[in-house]
Amino acid sequence: KAGVTQTPRYLIKTRGQQVTLSCSPISGHRSVSWYQQTPGQGLQFLFEYFSETQRNKGNFPGRFSGRQFSNSRSEMNVSTLELGDSALYLCASSSSGGRETQYFGPGTRLLVL
């Protein structure tokens, strides 16, 4: 099976812009989670989607949003970008959430100038 794929792999934006990141989970996986990784804060959970519904949410401002499509693909959007949003954004999928192993993608590295 193909692994989790994320596009684009690298992105440069300027403050105030918005960005959309995409994640394609492993075929058959219905749960998709998003994480932000920075040197200062480490890996932080953003939100999880299951069957097109946001099921859980971390402690991030409303500028961070996401959605999931009927084919389980997910997008994450960040509006009004700030310098502090520069990070590696990771997507992980699992079969149905629960006590299932999460499989991570390679991430999208976002640089905000």
Add this chain to the structure above:
Amino acid sequence: LAKTTQPISMDSYEGQEVNITCSHNNIATNDYITWYQQFPSQGPRFIIQGYKTKVTNEVASLFIPADRKSSTLSLPRVSLSDTAVYYCLVGDWDNYGQNFVFGPGTRLSVLP
């Protein structure tokens, strides 16, 4: 959410056994303990998961004492390719989905 504490870094030599301990004093009854490995510019990779006592797979062992307030990841006979950051997660799943907290991770350096 249960928070975790791990050593920031550890050094080891090839062929040695490495034990990384994670503290999670406020672990809840239903929480599971999961360890991930991450190489630079890659997403984390699942290593092992357990609830209590000992779990072993082809790459590692996980030791969990009876009080479950800590856990130890054991990597037998490490090689240079085991140089990575290791994360301990404690969490559970409820009607609202998964609820995990990633600790700061332990940067393991394996020396020749």
